[in-house]
Amino acid sequence: GAVVSQHPSWVICKSGTSVKIECRSLDFQATTMFWYRQFPKQSLMLMATSNEGSKATYEQGVEKDKFLINHASLTLSTLTVTSAHPEDSSFYICSARAGGEAETQYFGPGTRLLVL
């Protein structure tokens, strides 16, 4: 099946620094990529949807200047957490879709971010 990778798998950073997370579709071209956030014992919450070559669409309550999303190619999307603070500590998951039905998303393994 289709494979999506994320890098890094975990990261620890100091408060105030920026962190970039990469999401790659390894064996297919992803027209749409999604970024989710998951807090402990809570569900995945969609943060934003990005289409290759266009600006991301952010969900209500998600700060676009805080969470910068770039989908510059059909195989790569990046999420940059700018000026990270401890409350940004979470598990970030991306998914990619080649087209077709909305539920046909292939998920990455997630990136755990800890901001000290």
Next chain:
Amino acid sequence: GNSVTQMEGPVTLSEEAFLTINCTYTATGYPSLFWYVQYPGEGLQLLLKATKADDKGSNKGFEATYRKETTSFHLEKGSVQVSDSAVYFCALISIQGAQKLVFGQGTRLTINP
């Protein structure tokens, strides 16, 4: 808005036990319902789905039936294996409006030999 509520975990069972993980939903109209599974160190994978009332989704011995009258989509397996240990997510997509996946909080399942 749309929401999904799952049985809280963690759930620990012995091999060959019967499994049920409860899932109920709130949605306008008639959503499509899904179960995703996340094995350790891997991304979520679609396990099974049902798109209309009374449909039964099945895969790898797992089953779930779309029950409109009780707004439920409980996951069942008759005899679990150690390899079934994972986190299971119930989810829906509403056919109305933007087609976004809405997830439950996940249930961690551990099967002991």
